[in-house]
Amino acid sequence: IIIMVNIILVPLWTAMAIQPNLLQAKGIQVLPPVNFTLTVTALAEVLLHWKPNPDQHQNYTVIYEVEIITPVQEEYNTKHTHSTRTVVLHDGFCAQVRTRLSYNNSQIESEWVTEELPALAGDAGTSVTNLFCIVYTASYNTASLHCSWLAGEHAPTDTVYFLFYRYNNYTEQCPDYLKDKWQRNVGCRFSKTYIDPKQIDTLIIIHVNGSSKHAAIKPLEQLFNQNTIGEEQKENQVGWVLILVTVTMCFITLLIAMACKMCHLWSRLFPPIPTPKNNLKDLARTYTSETETEVGSYIDDLGSYNEDLYCEVLEDSVI
């Protein structure tokens, strides 16, 4: 029996003998923050706010550990008593915060305090789906925003969807909707926005809610940045520039060719110098660096066939 008691007691003793940390050893108490609140300050923006525990001794360095639990897990520390997060809120938001004391390389944490925001109200299957947005950059650094979506599977035919975007502190409702066969809004165009095309990392928040006589329409939020949604558009722009440059150069070539045909007399006065027909790139160089006479001779040699070839050469060199 004595041996058995020993077997049970020895591990207990060792556990208790392990020195906790300095602060625990000193019997220092750390108390959780108080009055932790969550406030929605803008679309998809939540302010976390708390107060230091009034009974907490202020002798030690206090920081706060924050953990966002939903919708996206995130942990961070702050010495402030507030912080702001930009996250989608349609499925609710849950976070916890605790006090942490640090002293002489040891630290001790309080209990967590937890708060949550409920999911935005609405019937299942009524939210829009397949929400997709593109930012188009126009001239003078203005940006337009186009979005499209599908009506929720269980959205009644009388559903009216409303789309909002938020960019920094600007929030705007869609002025111009596209409709499906039941006249439900399923697309939106903002021809002018506050979006700065140069700030490609700034988040664009999209919020789509709605109303219906027969169902509560559940809102949906989505975060984009121009980096991810503008990609297609930027490639298009490069494509357009290439096409424009090529067309312009072909047009100039055509004009020169016409001008030279009009001055045909001139080339008769100065007979054409034989040109190697198999090296078109050389010809392109000749055109840019040498005299009009040589271009004229080239055109005379190849006739109308030359213009197409010439454009091909130019396209090769542009791309």
Ligand SMILES: *[C@@H]1O[C@H](CO)[C@@H](O)[C@H](O)[C@H]1NC(C)=O
């Ligand atoms: C916490 O909130 C309660 C009630 O709103 C208030 O009476 C109290 O003073 C607050 N505590 C602190 C530390 O601000």
Ligand SMILES: *[C@@H]1O[C@H](CO)[C@@H](O)[C@H](O)[C@H]1NC(C)=O
């Ligand atoms: C806080 O620190 C001061 C001096 O640094 C000390 O006199 C006081 O007892 C400390 N208070 C507590 C609650 O530890």
Ligand SMILES: *[C@@H]1O[C@H](CO)[C@@H](O)[C@H](O)[C@H]1NC(C)=O
């Ligand atoms: C700080 O910690 C070291 C070792 O952990 C200890 O020797 C020292 O006495 C501590 N200082 C104070 C002021 O508690």
Ligand SMILES: *[C@@H]1O[C@H](CO)[C@@H](O)[C@H](O)[C@H]1NC(C)=O
């Ligand atoms: C947005 O915030 C900026 C400063 O950050 C301020 O100058 C501007 O007036 C605000 N705009 C709106 C619409 O609140």
Ligand SMILES: *[C@@H]1O[C@H](CO)[C@@H](O)[C@H](O)[C@H]1NC(C)=O
């Ligand atoms: C939709 O959201 C906007 C912006 O939050 C709000 O002002 C509006 O009342 C909402 N409409 C409905 C029908 O929920």
